[in-house]
Amino acid sequence: MRILVLGAGGIGGYFGGRLAASEVDVHFLVRPPRAELLDREGLSIISPIGDLRIPVRTLTAATSPFDAVLLACKAYDLDAAMDAIAPAVGPSTLILPLLNGIRQLDLLDTRFGREHVLGGLCHIGVTINEAGAIHHLNKLQRLTLGPRTEGQVEAAEGLHKVLKRGGFDLVLSGSIMQELWEKFTFLTTYAGMTTLMRAPIGAIMATQEGEAITLEMLEECSATAAANGHAPRSEALAPMISSLTERGSPGTASMFRDMTRNGPTEHEHIIGDMFLRARAANVAAPLLRVSLANMQSYTAMRTGLASH
Template sequence: MRILIVGAGAIGGYFGGRLLEAGRDVTFLVRPGRAEELDRSGLIVRSPLGNILYPSPPHVMAPMLDQTFDLVLLSCKAYDLDAAMDSFAPAVGPETMILPLLNGMAHLDRLAERFTPDNVLGGQCLISLDRDASGAILHLNDTNQLSFGELSGVLTPRILKVAEALQHAGFDANLSQQIILEMWEKWCFIATGAGITGSMRASIGDVIASDGEALVLRLLAECASVAEHAGHAVRSEVRQRFQAMLTSRGSKMTASMLRDIERGAPIEVEHLIGDMIARRPGADTPVSGELSALDFVYLNLKSYEARRVREQK
């Protein structure tokens, strides 16, 4: 199976690097600056599960992309999705499968509109990653799960081929027959974690130490209500696990959104929080009175974005 990894950033570089080490046919689609880094230093991953140093990994830039691939692994930020689709469009043929690892749900419709619904799979990953100033990818925990499946949940011959390509490659490859539910559950978790740590500019442990548990639980409950309204209620055991993680005293957990804020970068506030608000019951009905937890974190994070844009002018 010929696999195109769109970008060699934290997520794409990590999973692509594992696949390369496992002998898979992988090519990275990169921008000129990243191509220079890969040519000069190779693909570097520092991980508690084993480091990667892959000299000169196969890569191509968009103007030279002139052939289709079997699988396109997509892990860009939501605000870069349109540009990413433009860049990898020549790689998509009628049989190409696109496996997006973005948070939220809106990207599924956008990919289906740009290509076809048949091109699109469901996917998510559970891993904490960052990059240092040199371009090296840093694996920040000991979890590296990638889940994928047909949006219908059917075990088709093509998804079984994807499973075969991703298995035994140094990460936990999970073929799911309920990938949409799992994507909703992760969205609830990420929206809560990012909403809290991003708006408070603090770790989960610091928020809990400041008597913020009620706000955390309120935000999680609001997100879970949106998921239930959409027909994908968060499973009780999953919600209990989320609650334990998001209210753990002394936890150093932060979302990547907070790291983006600290470096003055754009954030996925619309994709993670704005779209959650747009999907809640009665979203079209004006509400007066007390702000919901979702409204509060959205206002805070949008204010950061407004200041960031103003200061860049």
């Protein structure tokens, strides 16, 4: 099976690198500066599970279909990424998006057809360092994939079999939409609160109303998920609550870290999309509304749209 990985950043670099090291037939579709670095120095992963430095095959343009495409860009790059993978998507190509959120599925379905698009998500902490190496921050390395239609079941099993060779924790889920909604619910609250308060969870919990506000935002997201047929299961909700209200926790969402670097953020794809879905379902979402305005004003300042 020939696999194309779009993006060799945190997610694409980590999972693609583990696959390449296991001799799965992987090519990385990357932009020219990243291609030059990878071609010159190989792909490096620094991980508590084991470091890796291997030569990898890169492409700066796809010219023919692959059996599967792992999509690992940030949401704000999704349009350009869809253009880039288009030549790699043939009649039987599977696309496995690994982005956070939900909206990527609608956009990919519209562009390529629902039959091509599996559901996928990752539980991992990875970042790319100054030197271009993938830094794996803890031992978690779970990738979950699953079919979204009956017709995809067999193909998803086939892809699962090949990805298994990568050696990371791989889950083939029979309820991928539920899993995606649960992560979306958690992440929206996590990102929404840490960006709004400009603080990690522990500092938010040290305030008078921090816990109550966090739980109210989680409730807005959970109610939106429920209105979309995916209320978080109790076994998923309990760990969300403990992590979002943990005393002394230094935890922040990657959106907060992107913001502190004055970088672009995925807020429209996460907070904005949750807010739109809340509105569409008539779910009251005053905290999501404020949180979205917070991120939009940050963006206006950073891109020079705000008048000073």
